[in-house]
Amino acid sequence: MLQKFANWFRELFFGKELEIALVGLQNAGKTTLVNTMATGKFEEDTIPTIGFNFRSVKKGKVQMKMWDVGGQARFREQWEKYCRSADVIIFVVDAQDQGNLDIARQQLNQLISWPSLEGIPLLVLGNKYDLQGCITEQELITQMNLNSIKDRVVACFSISAKKNSNIDEMLKWLSKLQRKNK
Numbered sequence: 001m002l003q004k005f006a007n008w009f010r011e012l013f014f015g016k017e018l019e020i021a022l023v024g025l026q027n028a029g030k031t032t033l034v035n036t037m038a039t040g041k042f043e044e045d046t047i048p049t050i051g052f053n054f055r056s057v058k059k060g061k062v063q064m065k066m067w068d069v070g071g072q073a074r075f076r077e078q079w080e081k082y083c084r085s086a087d088v089i090i091f092v093v094d095a096q097d098q099g100n101l102d103i104a105r106q107q108l109n110q111l112i113s114w115p116s117l118e119g120i121p122l123l124v125l126g127n128k129y130d131l132q133g134c135i136t137e138q139e140l141i142t143q144m145n146l147n148s149i150k151d152r153v154v155a156c157f158s159i160s161a162k163k164n165s166n167i168d169e170m171l172k173w174l175s176k177l178q179r180k181n182k
């Protein structure tokens with residue numbers, strides 16, 4: 001109760017802060033999304049993330065502190081470490097790369113089964129929606145088995161980090177989240 005009041009008081013004067021962990025397979029577009037959120041522009045030449053990148057961006061009244069973690073297999077065991085202290089987990093999927101959906105689903109299941117991550121809200125993004133042959137939001141919900149997740153708030157959006165589409169809707173959803181009591 002006291003913690004809730006302290007959070008409310010802090011938010012009133014300093015605005016809200018959200019800690020965000022971005023995970024998902026390599027090449028899904030995590031770094032591109034963070035860049036688009038920061039600058040509003042698409043930067044073509046991202047290189048695969050080694051370890052992680054950190055970027056803090058103010059959107060409206062919300063300071064978003066983003067941990068963008070590498071998606072290559074050798075970095076995946078570190079995902080939990082970054083998600084542990086996050087207020088929300090964003091799992092980015094390449095919506096065109098249907099051959100990797102099974103692995104994405106397995107990795108997501110593995111991640112959210114960590115007891116340390118119980119209850120942390122989950123946002124699944126089907127990225128690259130500007131490309132032909134992408135699966136829809138509804139298909140992504142089915143393929144990623146999102147309806148079976150009952151222990152946390154779950155949302156799903158189709159976005160394009162490249163074309164900056166649906167990013168505002170995503171930000172609106174994020175800005176409504178409560179900070180975790182730390």
Ligand SMILES: Nc1nc2c(ncn2[C@@H]2O[C@H](COP(=O)(O)OP(=O)(O)OP(=O)(O)O)[C@@H](O)[C@H]2O)c(=O)[nH]1
Pocket residue numbers: 024025026027028029030031032033043044045046047048049050069070071072092127128129130131159160161162163
């Ligand atoms: N067409 C299209 N391409 C995109 C989009 N988002 C990212 N890409 C491209 O996808 C490739 C991978 O993007 P990254 O942002 O580096 O992917 P990542 O998820 O950070 O990859 P790792 O750091 O290896 O985990 C790049 O060539 C991007 O230009 C999108 O919305 N549409």
Ligand SMILES: [Mg+2]
Pocket residue numbers: 030031032047048049068069070071
């Ligand atoms: Mg990256």
